[in-house]
Amino acid sequence: MEKFFVSGLFGVLSVARGCLLVAGLLIASACQSESKMLSAPVTGYNHTSAAINRFSVNGAGGGNLGPHQGGGSQVCCGVVPRHWVPGLRAIVEWEKDPDPDGYIKRGKYGQLDVEDYKRHAANYSRHKMIVEIPRYDVPGVLKVHFLPCDEVRVTAAGTSPGYPGYPYNYPMNMEEPKTCQK
Structure with a gap:
């Protein structure tokens, strides 16, 4: 019992x-x-020959992106409206290394030489841009596209590059002009 x-x-x-x-x-x-807002992972696509050391969308951090890389890793979390609204914008900030393959001296045990690293890092540039987020029907990951001439595009579409309805289908290896128009 x-x-x-x-x-x-x-x-x-x-x-x-x-x-x-x-x-x-x-x-x-x-x-x-x-809820009117949803959490959204952040990912990036670097279509340039520079490295994106770090970036953020409305303060939500993204990872680093090597030249002509992206889409693989997502960092949590930004926010997006459940329903797209006209005038929706994002603030994108990023740091760019124009010479990601540049040589930096290393010490006996492989550690970076501090002075040589400072020399290399002096060429990094920092950028900030406010961009429109195009209309989406289903919200998804915040995806940032880094383009030549320090241009960026952001989408929160619930689809991915190469699929119907995705607003930006740029080649990963974009031709970079010798001079940029601003």
Whole structure:
């Protein structure tokens, strides 16, 4: 009898836990459906020969991007409106290394030579731009495209490059002009 009581008690507790889990999910989904903003991972696509050492979208950080790389890693989290609104913009800030393959001296054990690193880093440039976010029907990842001449584009579309409805389908290896028009 005691054995039955213990196993019956665990069965009741399992059912109770299941009910609480379902109730919690319903409450969370009800709250989320009323939310006007959604969290969105941030990722980048670098279409240039420079390295993007770091970047952010509205303060949400992105990783570093080598030349002609991107899309693989996502950093959490920015926010986007559940429904696109006219005039939606993003502030993008980034640091660029124009010579990512430049040689930096190293010490006996492989550590960077501080003075040589400072020489190399003196050529980094920092940028800030406010850009429009084009219309989307389904929100998704905040995707930043770094283009030649220090141009950027941002989308929050729930699709990816190369798929229908994606607003920016640039080649990863874009030709960079000798001079840029500003």
